[in-house]
Amino acid sequence: MSYSISEVAKKLNLTVYTLRYYDKEGLMPFVERSSNGTRLFQESDIEALKVIECLKSTGMPIKEIKKFIDWCSDGDSTLQQRYDMFLERKAAVEALLEELNGTMELINHKCKYYKTALEAGTEDIHKNNKIGNF
Amino acid sequence: MSYSISEVAKKLNLTVYTLRYYDKEGLMPFVERSSNGTRLFQESDIEALKVIECLKSTGMPIKEIKKFIDWCSDGDSTLQQRYDMFLERKAAVEALLEELNGTMELINHKCKYYKTALEAGTEDIHKNNKIGNF
């Protein structure tokens, strides 16, 4: 059994346009075609697409992801590159997480700030507050 | 004392182009000018820019951020909107954090996968592994 492009799009919350775009960019060289040219996605292709989505969410641009896909096609001689790439991605995600934690702190602060202001009916309630009023 | 645009750019790790672009988009209506038109940034402006950067890091587009800035200029009548906006941003960051945690899991898995493969000299070491080989 195989999946059509629209089935895969639904499964991964992407559009068929996006999937064809990824294919055009060389991200899916593994997807087979039927005799008339229709893409036939296997379960393993969907797993590979999930890895691609994972890499995207680390902030990796499509051209970089393509490099990885090419390395996969090249076989065992590229194991080191692929390992290094994932270590780099791990560091990138750690940095993103750290940034987001700082973001969360400020957002939480602002939530409190506006809750207090809303209860007081005016932002002036924070006027004398040298620390925290930003 | 006030800061020049290039000083602020350095402080916030942005380019002067970006700062001028933000100004053009209406994100910095509060920044004063000298008699000859040069922007004079106060400490408070830098704090406001940090909030803008914070909102950006939650995935908020610049046009949305402008709405918030406009609300700030409108005074106390917009306190509810601003509070609601920060609650939404909080939810957005929580969603991002959750996604990033899933991403981190897959990345960690891949790091182990390639470490093992590298030690074995071949990816075939994972061939029989129905679970986890993706």
Place this chain on the structure above:
DNA sequence: CCTTGACCTAGAGTTAACTATAGGGCTTAT
């Protein structure tokens, strides 16, 4: 048989967020 609704490619268009250029104005050091 013919229409409907998948699928396909090639290529054009869109959007956001910069990034850069051209042309010009102050201020300061040689």
Place this chain on the structure above:
DNA sequence: ATAAGCCCTATAGTTAACTCTAGGTCAAGG
């Protein structure tokens, strides 16, 4: 007093990642 180095605006160009359109194929249902 003139060149360097900062500032300014307006506007054009770039890039990534889609998003859409035009024009065409093919299989199934009425």
